[in-house]
Amino acid sequence: MSSRTSVHAPGVLDTNPFTTPLRQSRAPSISDHSASGRPHSYFPTVSSSEPQVRKRKFKTARLVPGEYDEKPWALEKHPKLRWERAIFYGSCGLGVAIGAFICYQAYSSVTNHDYCLVMSDDFTTINKDAWSFEVQRGGFGSGTFEWTTDDPKNAYTDAEGLHIVPTLTTESTSISKDQMMDNYVLNLTTDGTCTAEGIDECSIRSNKTAGTVINPVRSARLTTKGKKSIKFGKVEVVAKMPQGDWLWPAIWMMPEEDTYGEWPRSGEIDLAESRGNHGDNFTSGGRDSIISALHWGPLPEVDAFWRTSGQHQIRRTDYSAKFHTFGLEWSEDYVFTYIDSRLLQVFFIKFNKLMWDRGSFGKALVNDSALYNPWVQTGQKNTPFDHPFYLILNVAVGGTNGFFPDGVGNKPWGNESPTAPKEFWDSMANWLPTWGEGDKRGLTVKSVKMWKQGGC
Known part of the structure; x- marks a missing residue:
């Protein structure tokens, strides 16, 4: 990079505005020192008697003086500017x-029905006028591994509310590990406690050769069936989910009567389901995720829940916190279902077409046979969700219906395995440490409210 130096004759003032100094300077002399011997500022103050060099305003040499007006565009406002602003x-x-x-239209279009409160429970105790226990060991059609009881160790209340807590069978009963694995008969019908009717739902014999084990875990399942139900209305459950691998908490509803036939012909409504596992192990979420769905279809093989479901995940925390x-x-x-307020909807389904058409069941074949429409007689678009449903609270463990997919999260059993409960039990050293202490491994319910649509 080059530079140029202006050279002037002695005594000639440099008129270049870029090189003209503001004031004449000189080197400090002895007289510039104060009495203390310290020098004054390196640049001495210019006295008023010394000549001042005025700083001149810079003017470009590219424009000939007088030929151009300064900022001519500001002298007169163009008419277009007024229209542009307007x-x-x-x-x-x-x-x-x-x-x-648009916001007003959306707000005014929100339906606000009248509701009548039919149930309000803060769980100071387990109210037998509202709740019943379902006691069985058959897996409730999902192949789950728990044996549900009315044992106070599995369902109890305290200052926080209702706790549904799974326990190891060997910890909460007199059944030993050896008996659980071989030559022990559990018969809930003989005990007079089974609330189901089938043999498999109420009894089992452990057999080491066959790999059949007594249910390794006990839990609880409470329902309002026959006591509190609604046909159209509103439900709110304030709850905290459990933590622990292979725990399956659920808040859901089933029909009071199988009006249109066995499951899923008469429908199912899931308010909130979750997995106790850490969310990193599942693409569809663990305890950081809530799933809601409607289950419906003419046969279990064509349950169309995937058409009417939703999911919500939260970050940096989970629903057990x-x-x-x-x-x-x-x-x-x-x-529709929601979390905390109606603004956070998990799923919304409008009954604007027949459920048979929504599921495209007329095009499906099962075992090379066409499907029968179990809802054709009503002609209603919301069938089978047009009859009374009751509420269920439970914590299941494991299962073979696919809610816990094979090969995900180090799952220790296979859904098609005939010895899945034993495979689950054999891996206890892996999953039991993930279960929280005390009621942390359980579903805690602070309150339940249920309203029917319409006036009281």
Whole structure:
């Protein structure tokens, strides 16, 4: 990079505004020192008697003086500018007005039904007028591994509310490990405790050769069947989910009567289901995720829940950390579930077509046979979700229906294995340490409220 130096004759003032100094400077002399011997500022103060060199305003040499006006565009405002401003601000105002109108339309279109409270429980105790225990060991059609009881170790209340807590069978009964594995008969019908009717639901014999074991875990399942139910209305459950591998907490509803036939012909409504596993192990989430769904179809093989389901995941925490409100709003025209408020919907289904058509069941074949429409007689678009449903609270363990997919999260059993409960039990050293202590491994329910649609 080159530089140029201006050279002037002695005594000639440099008129270049870039090289002209503001004031003449000189080197400090002895006289510049104060009495203390310290020098004054390196640049001495210029006295008023010394000549001042004025700093001149920079002027470009590219323009000939007098030929151009300064900022000619500012001397007269062009008429187009006024129209441009009018169009801009008018468009902004119109946009705000349209947005406000759309918000108002959306707000005014929200349906707000009248509701009548039919149940309110804060669980100071387990109210037998509202709740019943389902006692069996057959897996409830999902192949789960727990034996549900009315044991106070598995369901109890305290200052926090209701706790549904799974326990090891060897810890909460007199059954030993050896008996659980071989030559022991569990018969809940003989005990007079079984609430189911089938043999497999109420009894089992352990056999080491066959790999058949007594249910390794006990838990609880409470329902309002025959006591509290609604046909259209609203439900809110304030609860905290459990933590622990292969725990399956659920807040859901089933029909009071099999009006249209066995499951899933008469429907099922899941408000909130979760997995106790850490969420990193599942693409569809663990205890950081809540799943809601409607189950429906003419046969179990074609359950169309995947068409009417939703999921919500939270970050940096999970649903076992604190209480949340899990809600349902259900009418003749729609059904949706939500978390904490109606603004956070997990899924929304509008009954705007026949459920048979929604599921495309007319095009499906099972075992090379066409399907029968179990809802054709009603002609209603919301069938089978048009009859009374009751509420269920439970914590299941494991299962072979696919809720826990094979090969995910170091799952120790296979869904098609005839010895899945034994495979689960054999891996206890891996999953038991993940279960929280005390009631942390359980579903904690602070309150339940249920309303029917309409006036009281």
